[in-house]
Amino acid sequence: xxxxxWPLAAFIVLLLMLAAGLRLNPRELPSALIDKPAPDFRLTLxxxxxxxxxxxxxxxxxxxxxxxxSWCVACRQEHPVLLDLARSGEVNLYGLNYKDERPTAQxxxxxxGNPYRASLFDGDGRLGIDLGVYGVxxxxxxxxxxxxxxxxxxxxTPEIVRERLLPAVRAL
Amino acid sequence: xxxxxxxxxxxxxxCLALLQGVLPLWGAARGDARLMAVARPAAHGQFVFTALAxxxxxxxxxxxxxxxxxxxxxxxxxxxxxxxxxxxxxxxEGSLLLWAFLLSLWTVAVTVFSRSLPxxxxxxxxxxxxxxxxxFLSFLLFTSNPFLRLLPPAPDGRDLNPLLQDPGMIFHxxxxxxxxxxxxxxxxxxxAALLGGRLDAxxxxxxxxxxxxxxxxxxxxxxxxxxxxYYELGWGGWWFWDPVENASFMPWLTGTALVHSLAxxxxxxxxxxxxxxxxxxxxxxxxxGTFLVRSGVLxxxxxxxxxxxxxxxxxxxxxxxxxxxxxxxxxxxxxMEAGGRFGLLSRESMxxxxxxxxxxVAGSVLLGTLYxxxxxxxxxxxxxxxxxxxxxxxxxxxxxVVFLMAxxxxxxxxxDGAGRVARxxxxxxILGAVAAAAILALVANAGWRSALGAxxxxxxxxxxxxxxxxxxxxxAPGAGLATRLRRLPLAxxxxxxxxxxxxxxxxxxxxxxxxxxxxxxxxxxxxxxxxGEHAFRLAELRQVQGPxxxxxxxxxxxxxxxxxxxxLEPEKRMYHVQRxxxxxxxxxxxxxxxxxxxxxxxxxxxxxxxxxxxxxxxxWIWGGxxxxxxxxxxxxxxxxxxxxxxxxxxxxxxxxxxxxxxxxGAAARV
Numbered sequence: 001x002x003x004x005x006w007p008l009a010a011f012i013v014l015l016l017m018l019a020a021g022l023r024l025n026p027r028e029l030p031s032a033l034i035d036k037p038a039p040d041f042r043l044t045l046x047x048x049x050x051x052x053x054x055x056x057x058x059x060x061x062x063x064x065x066x067x068x069x070s071w072c073v074a075c076r077q078e079h080p081v082l083l084d085l086a087r088s089g090e091v092n093l094y095g096l097n098y099k100d101e102r103p104t105a106q107x108x109x110x111x112x113g114n115p116y117r118a119s120l121f122d123g124d125g126r127l128g129i130d131l132g133v134y135g136v137x138x139x140x141x142x143x144x145x146x147x148x149x150x151x152x153x154x155x156x157t158p159e160i161v162r163e164r165l166l167p168a169v170r171a172l
Numbered sequence: 173x174x175x176x177x178x179x180x181x182x183x184x185x186x187c188l189a190l191l192q193g194v195l196p197l198w199g200a201a202r203g204d205a206r207l208m209a210v211a212r213p214a215a216h217g218q219f220v221f222t223a224l225a226x227x228x229x230x231x232x233x234x235x236x237x238x239x240x241x242x243x244x245x246x247x248x249x250x251x252x253x254x255x256x257x258x259x260x261x262x263x264x265e266g267s268l269l270l271w272a273f274l275l276s277l278w279t280v281a282v283t284v285f286s287r288s289l290p291x292x293x294x295x296x297x298x299x300x301x302x303x304x305x306x307x308f309l310s311f312l313l314f315t316s317n318p319f320l321r322l323l324p325p326a327p328d329g330r331d332l333n334p335l336l337q338d339p340g341m342i343f344h345x346x347x348x349x350x351x352x353x354x355x356x357x358x359x360x361x362x363x364a365a366l367l368g369g370r371l372d373a374x375x376x377x378x379x380x381x382x383x384x385x386x387x388x389x390x391x392x393x394x395x396x397x398x399x400x401x402y403y404e405l406g407w408g409g410w411w412f413w414d415p416v417e418n419a420s421f422m423p424w425l426t427g428t429a430l431v432h433s434l435a436x437x438x439x440x441x442x443x444x445x446x447x448x449x450x451x452x453x454x455x456x457x458x459x460x461g462t463f464l465v466r467s468g469v470l471x472x473x474x475x476x477x478x479x480x481x482x483x484x485x486x487x488x489x490x491x492x493x494x495x496x497x498x499x500x501x502x503x504x505x506x507x508m509e510a511g512g513r514f515g516l517l518s519r520e521s522m523x524x525x526x527x528x529x530x531x532x533v534a535g536s537v538l539l540g541t542l543y544x545x546x547x548x549x550x551x552x553x554x555x556x557x558x559x560x561x562x563x564x565x566x567x568x569x570x571x572x573v574v575f576l577m578a579x580x581x582x583x584x585x586x587x588d589g590a591g592r593v594a595r596x597x598x599x600x601x602i603l604g605a606v607a608a609a610a611i612l613a614l615v616a617n618a619g620w621r622s623a624l625g626a627x628x629x630x631x632x633x634x635x636x637x638x639x640x641x642x643x644x645x646x647x648a649p650g651a652g653l654a655t656r657l658r659r660l661p662l663a664x665x666x667x668x669x670x671x672x673x674x675x676x677x678x679x680x681x682x683x684x685x686x687x688x689x690x691x692x693x694x695x696x697x698x699x700x701x702x703x704g705e706h707a708f709r710l711a712e713l714r715q716v717q718g719p720x721x722x723x724x725x726x727x728x729x730x731x732x733x734x735x736x737x738x739x740l741e742p743e744k745r746m747y748h749v750q751r752x753x754x755x756x757x758x759x760x761x762x763x764x765x766x767x768x769x770x771x772x773x774x775x776x777x778x779x780x781x782x783x784x785x786x787x788x789x790x791x792w793i794w795g796g797x798x799x800x801x802x803x804x805x806x807x808x809x810x811x812x813x814x815x816x817x818x819x820x821x822x823x824x825x826x827x828x829x830x831x832x833x834x835x836x837g838a839a840a841r842v
Contacts, residue, residue: 004505007449008498011456014542015491021545071559076405080753083773099560111692111783113773158751 035149038065038142039130046097046105046119053120055146062172063092064165065140066116066156067128069100070108072136078155079112085161086115091169095119098128098136141165143172175240178228179319182269185221185276186309188214192279192302196295200367208295212283215298218305219276226273229318230260239325242266242318248331248749250720258342259332264482265318267345271462272308274346274353275301282357282382289378296364297357304356307489315482331720331749340400344393348420351390352458355427357382359455362448363497366504376438376447377813383434383451384666384808387427388801394420395797403757408690408768408785410793413562418541419461422534426454429530431804432523440585442520444506446527452501456494457534462486464541515587522580529573536565567621574628574678577671578635596642600634611686618686625682632675636668663810670803677796683789690786692772696779703784706767707731710782711739721745723756726780728769730760737767742782744771757783766790 042054066082068075086093095116097105102121109119122128131140141150150168152160192214199207229242233256238244246259246266261270279301286294312318335341361379365371397420402410411417430450436443514520540561582596607630608623615622643664647656693701695710702708711727723745730737738760745754757770765788772781 004445005502007453008495008502011494011498015487015495017542017546018487018490107692111772111781113781 034151035147037146038140038148039127041120041127041130043120043122043127046095046102046109046121049102049121053118058094058142059146060144061092062144062169063094063142064169065094065096065142067096067098067131067133067136067138067140068119069098069136070104071100072098074155075137076112078137078157079115081156081158081161082115083113084158085156085165090166092117096127096131097121098133099123099125139165141168141172174228174231174235175237175319175321178225178232179317181221181224181228182309182313182317182319185218185225185272186306186313188218188221189302189306189309192218193299193304193306194302195299196302197299197367200292200295200299205291208291211295211298211302214302215276215279215283218302219280222269222273222276222309226260226269229266229269230257232319233257233259236329237325238327238329239321239323240318241320241322244322244326244329246332247329248720249328250748251329251332251337252719254339254342255332255337258336258345261345261349262332262336262341265312265316267349268308268312268316269318270346271349271353272305272312274349275305275308275356278350278354278357279305282360286378292368293361293364293370293375293378296367297360300360300363301356304360304493307493311482311485311489315485329749331747334721334745334747334750334752334754335404337720337747338400338404340396340404344396344400347389347396348393351386351388351393351427352420352423352461354382354386354389355423355451355455355458357386358430358451359497362451363500366448366500369504371437371444371448371506373438373441376434379451380431380434380438381808381810381813383427383430384804387424387431388804388808390420390424390427391797391801391804394424395794395801398797399794402790403759405755408757408770408783408787410790413540413559415464415541416461418537419457419464422537422541423454423457423461425530425534425537426450426457429527429534430454431807432526436520436523440514440520442514443524443527446524448501448505450527450531452494452497453531453534456490456497457538459490459493514585517583517590517593518587519580519583519585522576522583525576526573526580529569529576533566533569533573536569537562540565567624571624571628574632574674577674578632581639581667581671582635596638597635600631600638603634604628604631606630611682615686622682622686625678625685629675629678629682632671632678636672636675640668661810661812662806663812666803666805666807666810668803669806670800673796673799673801673803675796676792676799680789680792680794680796683792684787687788688785688790691784693782693784694775694779695782699779701782701784704786705732706737706784706786708769708782708784710780713780716743718745720749721747721754724771724774724780726769726771726782728758728782730767730769740767740769742769742771761791763791764788 038055040055042052045051045053082093085091093116095118097119100121100123102123105119105121109116120127125133131138137155139152139156140148143149149172150165152165156165192211195207195214196211199205199210231237232240232243233247234253236243236247236249238247242263242265243259246262247256251259259266261267279298282294282297282301289297358379361375361382365375394417397417398410401412402408430447433443433447433450437447578600579593579597582593604627608627611618611626612623643660644653644656647659651659689704691701691703693708695701695708697710697712700707700709707730709729709731711729713724713726716723716725723743725741725743728740728742730740740758740760742758743756745756746752747754755770755772757768759769760767765786768783768785768787770783772783774780
């Protein structure tokens with residue numbers, strides 16, 4: 001009756017996975033992406049379905065891309081930080097509205113305030129996949145040549161903005 | 173000195189837990205009654221010392237002892253006393269201490285209320301509880317000591333996370349943990365049965381009230397957490413499929429399955445393997461939840477609680493407790509289901525369907541929670557699974573469970589005729605279909621989900637009323653209606669109420685989803701906005717000072733067709749120490765609807781964005797949970813679980829499949 005060993009076997013697989021997961025830090029920058037060009041994209045704007053934006057439109061400037069969604073709980077948590085960041089005027093902050101629906105997302109921005117110069121609309125999550133988005137929210141700093149220079153996974157906090165994100169932007 | 177006393181108490185408790193974990197199990201294996209007798213006093217001693225430890229920590233908070241790191245990190249001299257108390261479990265170390273304390277509380281409860289248990293079973297169960305406790309206490313002592321000192325002491329504390337400065341947070345963690353930890357009793361009984369090789373109807377009868385009690389606490393804990401999210405986060409939702417929410421929901425699902433599986437084991441002697449496995453799984457998922465929340469392998473809103481350094485310790489603990497118990501299960505699980513045969517349509521088959529479906533739901537929630545981690549580990553890239561996945565998967569899996577829930581009580585044990593069952597339910601089905609059609613016809617934006625919700629809710633209620641009527645008609649001849657109702661066993665009322673609670677819950681979810689109206693408006697003082705039949709007038713905005721925050725408070729006068737309904741005062745708070753803005757929504761709680769107002773962002777000097785909601789029936793969501801918990805409580809209080817000690821051994825020997833009581837010989841047979 002080997003059947004009785006199945007739960008144990010399933011648990012051992014789970015355990016190995018958790019052990020491996022423990023060695024990875026979900027907030028850490030995957031080294032594969034750093035200093036690589038950001039994936040090419042052409043997406044419509046959240047507020048204007050008839051206007052599109054591509055990676056090359058952003059060439060020549062340093063910009064910050066924040067991946068968010070109205071269904072994302074932690075986005076709500078980091079939102080005041082983004083609003084502060086936008087108010088400071090130190091960065092070009094753009095949003096990537098990930099796997100969302102336009103009306104819901106627009107409503108969400110109206111309700112909580114809109115820190116973004118513009119939000120790209122990525123309804124099917126294609127750019128998210130290219131960027132290797134793991135858990136919303138994520139934030140990328142992209143340089144003048146269109147390369148990803150810094151990535152943060154998870155909600156931004158004032159400390160992370162002050163000690164990591166802003167120095168990364170200023171260095172470029 | 174007080175924190176050092178707490179530290180010392182923890183060490184003593186750890187030693188006692190080791191004694192309680194090792195000696196009784198050893199004694200049970202050798203048949204040594206003196207060693208087994210250690211269990212009870214050791215458990216009592218452990219309780220005294222963990223209580224002392226948590227008391228010392230509470231004292232450190234009340235006395236503003238900022239020389240204790242944990243206090244300095246989670247309290248402040250301006251923090252009101254009730255939140256200084258709840259700050260004890262406001263962060264990692266303290267919540268683990270609460271975990272250990274509650275475990276010793278449950279253990280003492282077992283020693284007090286299970287005097288009638290055979291000594292072998294009781295010693296083994298207490299031994300298992302002792303080992304679990306030793307694991308947690310060592311985790312506390314070696315990696316998460318709440319009594320560590322800070323020298324020189326901090327002048328003031330960093331304050332409790334403002335999200336947690338709320339009455340709901342005083343009670344939510346203890347209730348939830350009572351549920352988590354309470355399943356350790358069913359777990360310990362399951363392991364004791366496996367070790368002893370004896371699993372009969374009496375065993376199931378002992379396990380049931382404990383399982384129900386833990387289930388009641390977990391239900392209340394989850395409901396309170398959800399209610400807290402609803403009014404405290406200020407954005408009107410009540411469930412977010414956050415990893416930490418999922419962590420509490422998974423043991424609830426398997427715990428629910430366990431409650432039902434135990435019924436079959438008790439009444440028909442069947443499903444023994446299932447019952448044992450579910451008891452182990454439920455507690456394992458509670459531990460896994462702790463691992464997920466505390467280790468930082470997943471990102472979540474509860475992320476303020478994570479610390480990757482402790483992950484390894486919890487993982488080892490998880491491996492020992494869960495791996496060990498599953499190993500015992502694999503080696504000693506009953507080889508044959510001795511429960512007797514049952515037909516395709518029978519109470520057993522209904523409960524089996526319930527078990528399988530709930531286990532599958534729990535599995536898919538686990539999958540959704542761990543999928544991003546699994547992909548990452550396998551090097552298949554990083555990706556996210558959000559609420560869309562859970563919404564897609566949960567409803568199709570759960571709807572059949574809820575549908576069968578109304579059918580099962582009508583179906584007889586062993587086997588039944590489809591025609592007989594269908595004839596009794598035809599009216600419920602018709603009423604349900606009418607309700608579904610009505611909601612589609614009357615509500616503008618009702619979709620198939622609303623129709624399904626309406627059908628299921630009415631279907632359950634109609635079936636429940638019909639079943640109750642049948643039971644009453646079958647009551648003692650000549651007795652009045654009141655007498656007949658009173659004579660129904662509490663366990664029956666428990667089932668009835670809990671199932672009704674599911675219907676009420678569904679009404680709440682469906683009502684809110686299909687009838688809710690919401691608007692974000694920009695208002696300056698004196699201006700009015702309307703939402704459906706309700707008018708909202710922003711009467712004034714003013715600044716107020718709280719003990720450790722300052723706030724903008726709005727006064728919103730709500731009226732309906734000219735008649736005043738309520739005056740709501742939502743706030744936007746800024747907590748001084750953590751510089752964290754908090755939205756305090758204000759809600760007019762009505763039986764049929766909530767009116768919910770929250771302050772958004774200021775637009776300019778005069779006007780603010782206000783979020784207005786009218787949420788019909790939303791309160792029924794938590795009302796349903798309360799009914800479920802009440803049902804569980806009634807079930808746990810049924811008199812047949814309170815048999816006098818003298819009666820218990822007799823009950824054990826009449827168990828349907830009780831093997832003879834020779835531990836060694838029976839081991840292979842169970």
